[in-house]
Amino acid sequence: MRPTPDALMLFAAGRGTRMGALTQTRPKPLIEVAGRPLIASALDLVRDAGLGKAVANVHYFSDQLRAYLAGSEVEISDESDLLLETGGGLRKALPLLGPGPVFTLNTDAVWTGPNVLSTLREAWDGERMRALLALVPRSAATGHTGAGDFDLDPDGRIRRGTTYVYTGAQILDPAGIETVSEPVFSLNLIWTRAIAEGRAYGVVHRGGWCDVGRPDCIPLAEEMLGHGA
Numbered sequence: 104m105r106p107t108p109d110a111l112m113l114f115a116a117g118r119g120t121r122m123g124a125l126t127q128t129r130p131k132p133l134i135e136v137a138g139r140p141l142i143a144s145a146l147d148l149v150r151d152a153g154l155g156k157a158v159a160n161v162h163y164f165s166d167q168l169r170a171y172l173a174g175s176e177v178e179i180s181d182e183s184d185l186l187l188e189t190g191g192g193l194r195k196a197l198p199l200l201g202p203g204p205v206f207t208l209n210t211d212a213v214w215t216g217p218n219v220l221s222t223l224r225e226a227w228d229g230e231r232m233r234a235l236l237a238l239v240p241r242s243a244a245t246g247h248t249g250a251g252d253f254d255l256d257p258d259g260r261i262r263r264g265t266t267y268v269y270t271g272a273q274i275l276d277p278a279g280i281e282t283v284s285e286p287v288f289s290l291n292l293i294w295t296r297a298i299a300e301g302r303a304y305g306v307v308h309r310g311g312w313c314d315v316g317r318p319d320c321i322p323l324a325e326e327m328l329g330h331g332a
Contacts, residue, residue, distance in 0.1 A: 107224060108274050109155040111206035112193050113145055116162035116182050119211070121317050130164040132210040133171060134315070136324045140171065141315060145210045152220035154206065158199045160192045190288040194280050204229060207290070209271030213324045216310015219272045226306040227274050233302035234294055235274045238267035245313040245327055246320035253305060261305040262298060270312050 119131030126134070132142035142159075149157050161168045162182040169179060180196035187195055193207060204227070206220055219237050227235050238261075241251040247268050254264025261267075280293060297303035313324040 107229075108204045108206055108227065110200040111149055111154050111157045111208055111220070112180075112196055112200060113142070113149075113157060113159040113177070113208055113210055114189055114192065114271075115142060115168055115210045116160040116165075116186055116192060117211075118163045118186070123318060125318055126163075128164075130161075130168055133164075133167060134321070136213055136315060136321055137328050141213070142168075142171065142210045144213050145208055146175070146177070148208065148214065148218055148220050151218050152224065154220065156200065158196045159210075160187075160196060162186045185286065188287050189290040190280065190283065190292055191286055193275075193277060193290065194283070197277060197280075204274050204276040207273050207275060211315050212271050213313050213315060213328060214308070214310060215312075215327060216308065219270065219308050219310075222306055222308060223272060223274050226304075229276065231302065232274075232304050233276045233278075233297040233300060235304045235306060236261060236294075237270045237272040237308050238305045239270055239308050239312045241266060241268055243312070244268040245311065246316065246323050247314045255305045255307070259304045259306070260298075260301060261303050267305065267307070268314075270308060271314075272308075 115132045119126035122131055133140045158178045158180050160180040160182050165183055178199050223235055223237055251265040251267050252269045253261040254266045255261055311327045313327050315324050
């Protein structure tokens with residue numbers, strides 16, 4: 104088992120329905136922000152953090168993502184037959200990722216400031232933690248609508264709440280994920296278990312973050328990156 108996480112799951116299989124017409128002919132990870140596909144920004148984080156392995160799941164317009172990733176060292180977890188959501192998708196990819204805790208990263212956000220994956224790695228303590236989620240304060244969650252996801256206790260543990268928003272980056276120990284009976288499920292189920300065990304923690308990202316889930320988020324992301332009008 105890896106003493107520290109060195110493999111990462113890129114979630115790239117979703118349909119991106121909130122993007123409307125922009126995802127009628129391409130998958131959301133290939134939508135461009137500041138002239139670059141969203142997945143390119145995610146891959147920058149992976150490379151800059153020096154991680155040893157990355158796996159991307161594919162489903163919607165999978166041929167386009169395969170073509171984009173061809174020649175890279177990113178391995179493919181094929182969900183063409185059935186979109187498995189985050190939990191099912193991670194479980195299917197585990198043979199490619201290898202044993203032990205893994206990073207997971209959504210591909211529909213952009214970041215500024217410290218590399219969030221490096222921040223997670225520095226804060227990870229496998230003796231105490233089953234999950235370590237990167238969070239931003241609700242007031243700093245650009246592009247995000249609605250309430251927050253978690254509250255953060257003084258000792259770093261998280262509980263369901265509204266103060267902080269989950270950014271889509273985490274380290275997770277997937278032990279026990281094989282016991283979930285449903286083929287399609289969210290990692291929310293694993294977080295609930297970890298919270299109940301007192302082993303779910305959060306770390307605050309000290310930079311900018313923009314959720315690029317809707318067309319109107321693209322100019323917000325470009326402005327945050329310094330490419331706005």
